[in-house]
Amino acid sequence: MEIIKIKYTRLLTLLLFSCNLAFAQIPRREMKQANIEFENYAYSDALEIYLEVANTGFRSIELFEKTGDCYYFRGELDYAYQWYNKLFSLGKKIDPEYYYRYAQTLKFVGKIDQADEKMQEFANMSNDDIRTQMFLENKDYRKEIDKNSDKYTIEKMKINTKFSDYGTAFFGKDKIVFASSRDTLDGKKKRKKVDRWTNESFTGLYMTSIKEDDSLKDVVEKFSLNLDTRYHESTPVFTKDGNTVYFTRNNYNEGKVQKDDHNGILLKIYKATFNGTEWTDVTELPFNSNDYSCAHPALSADERTLYFASNMPGTFGMSDIYRVSVNSNGTFGMAENLGPGINTEGRETFPFVSEFDDLYFASEGHPGLGGLDIFMSKREPDGNYVRAFNIGRPINSERDDFALIFDAASSGGFFTTNRGGNDDVYSYKEVEIIDPDCREKLEGLLTKEFTGEVLANTKIQVLNEDGEVVMEGVSDENGNYSFEVMCKQVFTIQPVIEKKKVVIDPNKSTDLAKVFNIEYIYFDLGKYNVKPEAEKDLNKLVAYLQQNPSAHLDVRTHTDSRASKKYNQVLSDKRANSIIAYIVNHGIDPSRVSGRGYGETQLLSKCPDGVICSEEQHRLNRRCEFIISGM
Template sequence: MKAIKTNIVVLFLLLGSMMHAQLQYNDADINFDNLLYVKAAKQYESIVQKGDDSQHVLQRLGDAYFFNTDMENAAKWYGVLFSKYENILSPEYAFRYVHALKGVGNYKLAKAIMKIYTQKLDTSDFTVDQLKNNDKALDELLNRQPQFYISNLAINTPVADFGPMYYKDKIVFSSSRDSLKYETRVYEWNKQPYLDFFMADTNDLGSDLAEVVQFSEILNTRYHEAVATFIPEGNVMYFTRNNYANKTLGRDGEGTNHLKMYTSQLQGGEWTAAIEVSFNSDAYSVGQPALSPDGRFLFFVSDMPGSIGGTDIFMVEIHKDGSFSEPRNLGPTINTSGREMFPYVTEEKLYFASDGHLGFGGLDVFESELGRNGFETPNNLGKPLNSNRDDFAYIVNEASQRGYFSSNREGGKGDDDIYSFQRLEEACEQTVKGSVIRKANAQPIVNVIVELVSADGAILGKTSTDPYGAFSFENILECEVAYEIRIAKQGFLSNAAGFNTTNEKDFVNTVPLEITKELNKLIVRENGVLKIKIDNIYFDLNKADIRSDAAQELNKIVEVMKEYPKMVIKIEAHTDSRGSDRYNETLSDKRAKATGSYIISQGIETNRIESAIGYGEKVLLNQCSNGVKCTNEEHDVNRRSEFIIVRLQ
């Protein structure tokens, strides 16, 4: 941001940061303290060329270029400063160096400086995102998908044009153009005319401006007027001006002319003489007003006592009698140790410019949602709206997502230019990830084949689970659409789970799935009774010992019970009718209990076997009872062990 906005921007930045001039640099320091940075920079460079590269001179030299937004020279001299005095420099100078580096596109070195100073900031009151070592966040910002189409306006001039604001069906803005005055007065900083208010018509699309005229001869003075806001009815305005009354500039005890906020009313088609708001002061600056849509709350920028950084955003409530509540700082969610400026408020959001939140360099535009507990964490609006120069004074029609902002980026027509924009509807995109565990023991399963399937059955992606049972897809999913995840693995039953994406942008859907062994095919229903069905287990003649072939079958029971950890069974052992009834009952009971003991020995809890009872020949499955002649095969039908499921879940 260049000199023409000095009273709007740089005066805020400098307050409280001026160093006492040293006698040997008297002329340069006087020019610097009087904001004549171009002249001061040349003088400081001459001092360096004569061999004086003291910390004071290098800091002032870098600052002279930085405050005049000559980032190439600022980065150069801050670089020399850091090479000699890095260990004794305050975080503010790291902050300025990072901004200067970003301003020339050297993000690699900027990140390195951020990394160096992250640790130092742990014990510093100077808190800005620009000095946090967060490579990932900066890279994400640099690679973010653009949301804006921007256009430089035809009305821009080689001097400063900035600070647009809606006024009825027109736009009021500030400019250094001096075409309507017979006598041109220039501001010594950069030899441009002082700022005045102008008004322009909008076209049907609201994307360009035309027919520029002076806004008000009464309100435009010989000094700066800039950044206006209007109540909904359009007959009351608030704006920023130099502390100027009775044709005299007001100054504080150190001779600084601060900014003040004024108000004026429209009466009989003319704006009345400006009146100061009650919370102005000669000791600090107040300006850059913005009204809430209902006109009840007035937001503004100040460095008044209680500020967190160089300039903060405050708000007051406007009472029915026109008086104001006490100013309230918006707090650390919005304000940083850097500069927060140029607020604009809609029904849903606060927009503002900041160099304290993470950005591309210079001022960037941020938006903050209005939540239940106030304004939420700001979001950088990204490129191309933001650049490595100053981008600020953003206003928008939320319904059409069209609006205007200001920037001194390269490629403009002069100093600050006004740009129109169309905010593009951001695509609502989501992704999906998940995990697969075995139902029996909640352990992750590796190498499960996972498919992402659309609502019409098309396979959109295919992957497999890692050793932790996790999977993810890179596919971009549409919002508010149905999808399905299918899983398969040899030896296990296939499974699937559907999910619906929401309308939340960049949301990651999580889909957990369970998989079970194919052993649950052994669960059958016979005559209305749920059982685990295995091949017959055999015992040696007149014995109840578990043979190895029987153990292999019983292990299937164990696996099924592990797959269903809440399953409870009862064991029934049966014989054929050969032999005495008592003998058969006694032997089958021993075999049932031996079977139960084996299952318990394999890790199944005792209470999960409700009973193990031998019934001998009491429950035959055919006609082969005592005295009935049957073949061996017919008798074998009655020799069996049954595993009846009492409870499955």
């Protein structure tokens, strides 16, 4: 009996071992197939297999990494977070890149401190990574984002569907063209293929009109049946004359699709011309390749440079922003990577260049809120882009935000976000112009607080609004000081500032705006209520009138030309009345203060309707004058 018992036990152990071995082999076969789909960017198909494997109870670093990645690359960061969380719960050695991706998803679910902790761990493991350098140099990136936030209003457009709608481009003065997966048929009525990345139809190009309020009309039509294929068409950019378009399409030429060595269909940039009735001569650009993708073209203001995203050799990360020269003979220069000020080891994509040659792009590598955020970089005098800043909320969010385009005339434009679940087109309007490089003079006379004694050759500290010393200097031999500070920031001088005595010549027309260096009285866009930022300057006028009881003041307000003449006239009148009311409410006799608005009738810079001007030229026109009309 004992012998039989031993044999039975050994047989049971052998059977159990055989079953476990077979069970372990099944995930390996399925994982191999899922990995093939993953390498071909078929994230929907790969995800289905990974989830089936996970449901068997199988656990591994690779399974959790790849499942999280499928959701991550589809922009579903909430689900990616769940799988990266399982990955880190294994307690095993994990590739540094997943510390970065996990941090991105932690931001999405609101665990900001944990996200920063994971970024610090990532930095410790990846000293040479550009993202590490950016994180370590700007650990207070959230404070910077907060400063850049709330400078836009946004609105979801009614053109959106339950499918993917994204990547707008201006076409002429009153139309936009965008990509959508809403239609399952191409222009030749052939069924469009399904993109295995998203499990939706491949996208085509659609067009709609821009309304007078800068929103979009609900009526949408296909842009060009001649450009439409069974594969992706997206992200166009048009020359100003409307006769040339550059756009993104899958590697599909003359009815034949080409694949790379991994059986994947990559992206290329194509060019087409308009012959007066239809788009013709569709050709791919010479810097494309069957071995890497090029996508999302954008033109410089002078149309002599084409910007795009690519993962070609030399790319820092998953995709970088490049540019090539567009020669007058129709040829193109060599592709140039924009460098580490713009590109990182993450994704940089969807470039757009404004009329001022400001570069906008989407990135997950620069410090942001999570997912893709939109960044802006100003062109340096040498033509390069070396520093980018996050444009903040509400355009950016914890989800993917990308494909922003900007129109200077309307101080707004459109962008794409998947914050609602699918890619949708939103409009935005600037509330306040963002200029991170703006500097202004902070100057005055340094005196003792009570005696008024001039303090010559005296050390001075400049404090920010938090009371922190940000600069130091010394007054000159006459007690004067001058600092260059960031625009629209609140600073305090220690020990004290006393303004120079104002001397008025009664025989000349004196503008107190110039005397007191009042460059601009701040109003919200389209409004006339005096903002708190303006009170400091208006208080200078009140103080002067109190010290000079015989002086009379004439308030004159002006606007730029970016609205109708009637609207600007009414607006400037209301703003003049608001300023007068503020001065009177602070104790000045109403008989001593008069004024009116002049609208756009006295433009200093030549920027009438229909002329494109810089924001600085428009700001010059949006001025206030405070004329001494009598003594």
